[in-house]
Every structure is written in structure tokens, then in C-alpha cells.
Amino acid sequence: MSFVYQAVERIPKQPSAGVVYHSKEFEVAALLCACGCGHRVMFLVPDSHQVTSEGGMATVRPSIAVCDAPCKSHYFITAGRVEWLPAFSDALAGSVMRGQIARHAAVDAKRRSWGSRVRAVVARAYNKLKSILGL
Secondary structure, rough: EEEEEEEEEOOOOOOOOOOOEEOOOOOOEEEEEOOOOOOOOEEOOOOOEEEEEEEEOEEEEEEEEOOOOOOOOOEEEEOOOEEOOOOOHHHHHHHHHHHHHHHHHHHHHHHHHHHHHHHHHHHHHHHHHHHHHOO
16 A cells, blocks of 8 residues: 555545545644554644655654554555554553653643743733733
């Protein structure tokens, strides 16, 4: 199987086999698993993966590990070609999934911290303006 690259605004509900869909606006990509099991694989770009087009053919880095499906497939896609790697064991797949969840939780916590800082700055500026205007 080979994979073409398709830039999209939104990931389609019914993806087609052999297509890597990439939404730059929403920083996500999706494809149907290369093994043919029909599992929909989604990943964040650029947080977890890089997706590029080489002459219309997709390249995805790092490897795609399908840990949340029975197939446990593991592969690279380079210029549209699938390069198979050893499948993950259930234990390794679970470990990878827990690591991804922890990594995303840490990123979310940093984003909340940044948001909290912005709200604090805005609140201070608002209060200062109120005091200057005597409100």
C-alpha cells in the first residue's frame, strides 16, 4: 500500500485507505491503518508527528505506532511507502499509550499555566485602569 498526502481543512468522517489527511489549521493528521484493519489513526502535528508531502506522497515521522487497536501495527511512511517495524506487544503498547497521555497532560498543564498568567496580567491592568479613572 502507498499513501498520498492530502491537505484538508477538516479530517473527513469516512477517510479513504491510502490517504494521509493533514489539517494545518487544526494541527492534526489522520489515516486508516496501513495493515488494512480499518482502524482510524489520528495524531497531533507538530506535537507528536511531522507530516510532509514529497511529490504528493506522504511522509510521516516519527514512526506510527497503532497502540489502541488489536493489530498493534508499527511503521514509517516515507514518500508514500510503508516501512514495517516489529509490532508492539500488549505491554509495550500500554506503556507507550500511558507515556503519550502523560506527555499531553503535561503540555495541557503548561498551557493552562500560561492562560492563568495572561488572565492575571489582564486583571491587574483592568484594576489599575479602574483606579486611575477613579471607578
